[in-house]
Amino acid sequence: SAVISQKPSRDICQRGTSLTIQCQVDSQVTMMFWYRQQPGQSLTLIATANQGSEATYESGFVIDKFPISRPNLTFSTLTVSNMSPEDSSIYLCSVGTGGSLNEKLFFGSGTQLSVL
Amino acid sequence: AQSVTQLDSHVSVSEGTPVLLRCNYSSSYSPSLFWYVQHPNKGLQLLLKYTSAATLVKGINGFEAEFKKSETSFHLTKPSAHMSDAAEYFCVVSGLYYGNNRLAFGKGNQVVVIP
Structure with a gap:
């Protein structure tokens, strides 16, 4: 299994500012993912964080708004840039540890973001 | 692509009674x-x-949970609810799509257990 430490657990931010969320894993993992869960909605994949290369973004998400870093196999950050109230969501880090994504997928406890 | 439907965003059950959370999915491929x-x-x-x-x-x-392909369902059950079962439950479907796994999450069921 993998233990994921995600922080901050929650934050309240002002419009126009940026917040960086950190995800630390207790073991080396190949695949790291960032999800967003907007109020009343299901989880939506933002991007796959690739070690040594740029993140792969899903449709509707762009690097300028959600820059991601993946400096090594145990750590990643997601920045929510130039925030607006529409960015108020829970953001979740996830890792895949097995050869098959479906088999071994673990989630962090999430970051509750509120933008005023 | 695949999608997941979870009805009843909030579910209340009495402690000791059965729990049933419904999940229906659509997938172009054999899903997990x-x-x-x-x-x-x-x-x-x-x-x-x-x-x-x-x-x-x-x-x-x-x-x-029982997978029923004919009904495209994967409902979650428990015979007797416990107070510790109060939580949010997500049904997730994944299917190979152009060599990349894609996960689709349902909107979740918030379960409240009444003493």
């Missing part, structure tokens, strides 16, 4: 199906998964 649980201030935890083996899947904490 999962149920995850999220307790307050905790990460998502895998309850059980179906990956083309037995259609009745037993998970942790007394939960089980």
